[in-house]
Amino acid sequence: MPAIAPQPVQITCPNCRTSFRTGIYSLVDAGEQPELKQALLAGQLNLAICPNCGVASALGAPLVYHDAAKQLCFVYFPQELRARPEEQERFVGDVTNFLIKSLPADAPRGYLLKPRRFISQASLIEAIFESDGISKEMLDAQRQRVALIAEFAQAMEDEPELARLAEQHRAALDYEFFATLTAFADANAQQGRMDGATMLAQLRDRLAALAGVDLPDEADGFADGVDGGVDANYEAELAQTVERLV
């Protein structure tokens, strides 16, 4: 199936008024372009980064999410677009016609006729995670771990504060927490962010000492217990958090 190229648009940065070109994606096909799915799940799709000041702005564009293997077709129409129903129908019709034409003749297509609608990107992302077997509860728990890691990371230079936070959040310092921290350190190292990787590894060791937790040897595949889907998608988020801190 041919991929739909992003549509070029000219936008003005809301922060510094710099005008620049970027691309809007209107179709994410999970089978054909898994990297777009990852970007969508990480909240990075249709997000324009100003080349002058670095401020990100959401492009607020309608989007079709398609996964032929799972027979899923989701449509996200941002509420703030206030698009008329007939405009929405035309957009959905154009994209689904494209999909139907590009599917093999014997492929199921009934699901394309009644795509599920979403008015917020957050609910679309949750539904995609759910189709991958990751529930909202698991996502929320992972978000809390990410927030907690960021909170600990900020207290790295302040030993008494770090000890106080470790005491306060003692119950959260469980196997999944340390596995997440390890996965983030590994992800930073793999992406060449050695400062972040070192900082996260130090944080993990200090928290383990403070909490009196014996960490298993990394050679035993310690991080494998965390669902690959979740930590992959939060890599970007945490990497950004870490970059602000180091």
Ligand SMILES: [Zn+2]
């Ligand atoms: Zn700017």
